Amino acid sequence: MKMNKNISTYMGFEDEYEESSLVIFGAPFDGTTSFRPGTRFGPMYARQEFYGLETYSPYLDLDLEDYLLFDGGDIELPFGNTDVALNMIYDFSKKIVCDGKIPFMVGGEHLVTYPSFKSVFEKYNDVVIIHLDAHADLREDYLGQKFSHASVIRRAFDLIGKNRIYQFGIRSGEREEFNFAKENTYMEKFEVNTIDMIVNKIKNTPVYVTIDLDILDPSIFPGTGTIEPGGITFKEMMKAIKSISRLNIVGADVVELSPHYDSSGTSTAVACKVIRELVLAVVSKK
Amino acid sequence: MKMNKNISTYMGFEDEYEESSLVIFGAPFDGTTSFRPGTRFGPMYARQEFYGLETYSPYLDLDLEDYLLFDGGDIELPFGNTDVALNMIYDFSKKIVCDGKIPFMVGGEHLVTYPSFKSVFEKYNDVVIIHLDAHADLREDYLGQKFSHASVIRRAFDLIGKNRIYQFGIRSGEREEFNFAKENTYMEKFEVNTIDMIVNKIKNTPVYVTIDLDILDPSIFPGTGTIEPGGITFKEMMKAIKSISRLNIVGADVVELSPHYDSSGTSTAVACKVIRELVLAVVSKK
Amino acid sequence: MKMNKNISTYMGFEDEYEESSLVIFGAPFDGTTSFRPGTRFGPMYARQEFYGLETYSPYLDLDLEDYLLFDGGDIELPFGNTDVALNMIYDFSKKIVCDGKIPFMVGGEHLVTYPSFKSVFEKYNDVVIIHLDAHADLREDYLGQKFSHASVIRRAFDLIGKNRIYQFGIRSGEREEFNFAKENTYMEKFEVNTIDMIVNKIKNTPVYVTIDLDILDPSIFPGTGTIEPGGITFKEMMKAIKSISRLNIVGADVVELSPHYDSSGTSTAVACKVIRELVLAVVSKK
Amino acid sequence: MKMNKNISTYMGFEDEYEESSLVIFGAPFDGTTSFRPGTRFGPMYARQEFYGLETYSPYLDLDLEDYLLFDGGDIELPFGNTDVALNMIYDFSKKIVCDGKIPFMVGGEHLVTYPSFKSVFEKYNDVVIIHLDAHADLREDYLGQKFSHASVIRRAFDLIGKNRIYQFGIRSGEREEFNFAKENTYMEKFEVNTIDMIVNKIKNTPVYVTIDLDILDPSIFPGTGTIEPGGITFKEMMKAIKSISRLNIVGADVVELSPHYDSSGTSTAVACKVIRELVLAVVSKK
């Protein structure tokens, strides 16, 4: 019996950094959340709940144990200073990208997507975005702030420009956001029915996938900051990830789990399965 | 900086009474509830939660801000005296109807529909009822009481008679209620698939719409007095309201939100979106 | 006014043992649960919640009051001794079978199915199993234990052998379990679409039906030990029971309700309706 | 193995009616509750939780098993008709009193005390009341109603008159109620420090004891309709009951447990221990 320091990783992510092709890490930030805060607890709860999950996916017939995966833990972010937090996330993700690995981030609120995506974009200038969400997140600013969970996709748009963002499941926003989308992004409202068509179109172009879990219906995912009834089912999510698995994914994140708002634990269980499936979708293609 | 008394209204209902075409108000009554009480808290929670809602509906492509709407607050009802409570609701609704406006009530248990409907019926003698609910509410009486949440549609039937009540989504009741419906009302069990057909038939006849939110599946709406699995989805509700929006609606209500039985807050969020959509359905036709 | 001892039975199960054709009883055991314990509270909560349920089913157009049904209460099982508990359940069920009645058990974790099924199998050697579940439960052992909630169907297989177990809705397990199923059982993954076909094939062969409620999606049934998103809907369950009602059912159980993990009460309400419908499915054929 | 109907009684209350000296029963009524309803669930939860309780009290060094006690179950009361409900409680309690036994009622809201007390008063005209509560309950009426949880002690006063009601722990009410108490009752505000002195004064006069559990601090008893911080501790309650045990108690009740408002289960556990101790206090003197 040897006494080692207590290690806690996502189940199936027990490999060393150097040998791994994908690095999962948490970004526990909820500083600009406008309604119910608490996504700061998302990464911690997801890692803990992951212990109860099988590494085998009957959806993709793949097993996490067949891949080399590293868990970088959660970044220790300061409270109340958005700029510093975003920079720390950027630095962390940048290192992973520079080391030739794929960053896979667990949020936190949606704003954390910006620095992670930016680090990916700097390596893959032709990257496009697949965006699953209940909200358009296309505001120019929110209550005067340019960097907000409600404007994060607009900030990504500032980086990459027109016709390179594909949005699915959007069912809430201001009229202006829907108008902006008509001109500048691809948007399927309410559903994820056209994702296979888009996948066929994107082909081998590098893709950054960002999944705001509130695209799911609150019946299956109530544990989030802003509840929007009318979302997609878990089975539709599985189908969408299967489509996505055909793409060349160079970065990904899963955001907006706020576990304290779901006493049953369902939301965290859902987040874990989405993470498992999306990780398998990313690495199985490599 | 001017110091005014703190005003609290449904978001988008900031106009004056005189200029408004629709008046929303709460009827916090749960006196005859036989299982889990608590719909008395429905109106208060709905108004509060409404702050987090956009005024724009991507379902109907309409915005509350384009209409003149007044919030009359919640009626202060006594406890333990059904007769007095029903009379107070009647008086409140009657005034709105007499002033040429449309009453839009938020319950409370389903029995509150009776006085509101009665005030509408006295002006529109040819009015018909669209009734969305898990329960038939057609009992002659309930434990000896003629006026009960379980008999409210039967009491409305007493006013308007045969073939003028259209019931959808019914999935619970005694055998006698289903037999009564066969003779006297139109009833679609379990689903809301035929509502478009009924809308085509009703045409311009004045309509009173009463939505008991427990028609929704408890997966999306657990916060109610009597849980009945097997209900419709939120998307089916949205589709039904879109159909209804073609009608000439002269009164409406949304009842049976019991927020304390849903710690996640989902039920209240659902109630708010149903209220927003139904209000838009009512006023957009005028 | 006569003062009798307080009797508490499932609503509609007020008949005497001798005259009844079906006996419902609870098996409050959760000793091998590996994640969230608490199904020990299932039988007690189900009986209590049943009071709020109508005895009439609009799904099957049948009424519990038209049948002779007995409630045997919950077996008082010891804590921490699996062998003794299983033996007590076996004895209880055996007596019912020997008296020519149908045992209908409410769990408890899934392992309780083994002793109840064994007592039925000893009378009906040609019995087959209909198994609705999220999990395959086909492990040879679990952490060294042969008798576990995760191996219960494998133990039943040990009794009856190949091609006599029909599994539906399975969406979680180890790769080995899915491989075992390919060789030895009929398994439909994720869905219950082929149950009608199987019913046609089984015809009059005696059937034991075991429903692990976690086959349902956690949106409608979060109150269980292991949450598996992606399950079937309540309506699909109702349809499956309707199919099953054509069979010659000689024993049945409904397991894995863990009420403390669902503060809204939805899970217990769901369990009660499944019990009502399955009981009606069983007795209506006799 | 004999199959009897499932019997559910308070642990230790398994004797027959005829031989018992004390009869416990539930009065699940909350019709005039003005804030949070739900005490209707109190009797059912208390009986269930009682299974986990030892029958031995280390406080009084007495054991329920040494006494003959009967559980009469819960009265099935109608909803929304206060008069009928109060009459049914009166009839039930009256029979117990007439049969020479002591009625011990579990509420329900405090108004249920009135009919039970009335039945006792009709036999013992010189009866006095020991009243433990957070609220004075001395209003002449409440929102126009004479019979209300907020006026129940005033109604008892109407029956027995001045200087026969002893109130302890009162910490909330209108100024008028405190003024009324100065003239007409004995009242110790906030504490139960003088109860021993009062017990010495009362001596052998017949006593009706009514304990509104909200006299306890909400830290230990949050599960009640109206939360009033600043109450007594559980240990002070135990000490008060020990004092009371020296009295000649001819009727008693414990009211205002609302279990849904305490997800931890503490309030129900507290109610059960208070019931056990007060029952022992009553019967040990006989």
Added chain:
Amino acid sequence: MKMNKNISTYMGFEDEYEESSLVIFGAPFDGTTSFRPGTRFGPMYARQEFYGLETYSPYLDLDLEDYLLFDGGDIELPFGNTDVALNMIYDFSKKIVCDGKIPFMVGGEHLVTYPSFKSVFEKYNDVVIIHLDAHADLREDYLGQKFSHASVIRRAFDLIGKNRIYQFGIRSGEREEFNFAKENTYMEKFEVNTIDMIVNKIKNTPVYVTIDLDILDPSIFPGTGTIEPGGITFKEMMKAIKSISRLNIVGADVVELSPHYDSSGTSTAVACKVIRELVLAVVSKK
């Protein structure tokens, strides 16, 4: 029946601004909270719960209805920008002070005390602070931030200097904070036993009172951001406020109610009573 816009104020605060001597308002800010966010919901929940409270205090034998009190509502603060939020609070409080009224603020996290206190200090240069709290809040900075909930009293110290801050109930902090207190403030650890002595010493000097509700034990006040067992009881709080009522209070606040972390509602009820008593303590002296 006249139809006015729905007004929502603290019960007993229905007077006009111009005539009132005290102005209550909410500061829903939780931007620097380091553990569990959510005090942003405190002011809204407190106002709502206040409806259930009597205006009469049996502790002080005073009634809110005997005073002229105004409710200014809650300031609409931006998310994620601490500087802007603090300035808005300062402006609001400054106006109240300049108009010769006493500001009474409901938080929000403790950092909101800084701008409110600053506005008071600018008028009363000799003001001292009474500080009730579980935490010293004396850090020079927290994770690099000078303005944080954990440094707010240190920032107040920067304004007024040595020996003018009186701290009670402190039971958590870093060793450095306790050392700082020894040199620069008066601090009673764990208890509030010496407050009467301090009141005698302060005499007529203007006082700003800030109550961080987490000074209370979590048994009675779990609904806060950082739980610290070992706090004072509610009765000790009442006694402390009675002592404070002898002072010349020129500004006050009650902070750190986080209602979502207390499903029983006890914490909000406690906050409301503390607000009622402290308001009465402030205005009764004028």
Added chain:
Amino acid sequence: MKMNKNISTYMGFEDEYEESSLVIFGAPFDGTTSFRPGTRFGPMYARQEFYGLETYSPYLDLDLEDYLLFDGGDIELPFGNTDVALNMIYDFSKKIVCDGKIPFMVGGEHLVTYPSFKSVFEKYNDVVIIHLDAHADLREDYLGQKFSHASVIRRAFDLIGKNRIYQFGIRSGEREEFNFAKENTYMEKFEVNTIDMIVNKIKNTPVYVTIDLDILDPSIFPGTGTIEPGGITFKEMMKAIKSISRLNIVGADVVELSPHYDSSGTSTAVACKVIRELVLAVVSKK
């Protein structure tokens, strides 16, 4: 930036095994729990919550950072096999004792004390036990099982014999247990008032301290398997630990945290502070 595997330890326990004098570890076992299971989650929740705790204790004026402490993680125990689980705990603790370090265990149910204590007893034959608990745990067996949470102290008695067990705070049990205690142990019922006297008597004899957290009142510690109102306060616990800190402690444990039964998080926060204080009490003496 170096990428290491994610390490998760109790805050302040970051030292290496070899250099440490005390080793903390978790024993997540709840196999014989008779009422509400769930203490298996205790160790995981305690470690996680510990992050929010200061390492400095104002009670003892000591800081965890001044000591060499190692966190050995949680033992991975099987489900449903008590013997195997107890042996694994014994082996783990035995190694720590043999290496000359002090084992400090976090439960789990109280039965885990037996193997840990046994390993200590084998080294220190003259060891005595300080036992803080609501329950006597002195049953000869429980439902036929000799090794049960309800008999664990009796099993320890079997090892060390008469007059070497000191019990405090006991307030629940069967009459036989209290009688046994009179003959064989020192027992203070309800309170911990005599602990200082006992400490003076024990002097330098080696001591094993076992704290069942349910000795605390459920107002401050509801998150446990069996709720027993009437417990000690947190301040009394702090005082008791201060007394204990004068002893020569050679082994210790803190058991019976069941975090799922306390949605507010208070119980876990309490457990963490008790752990911090008791660890400091143990190591400060060395």
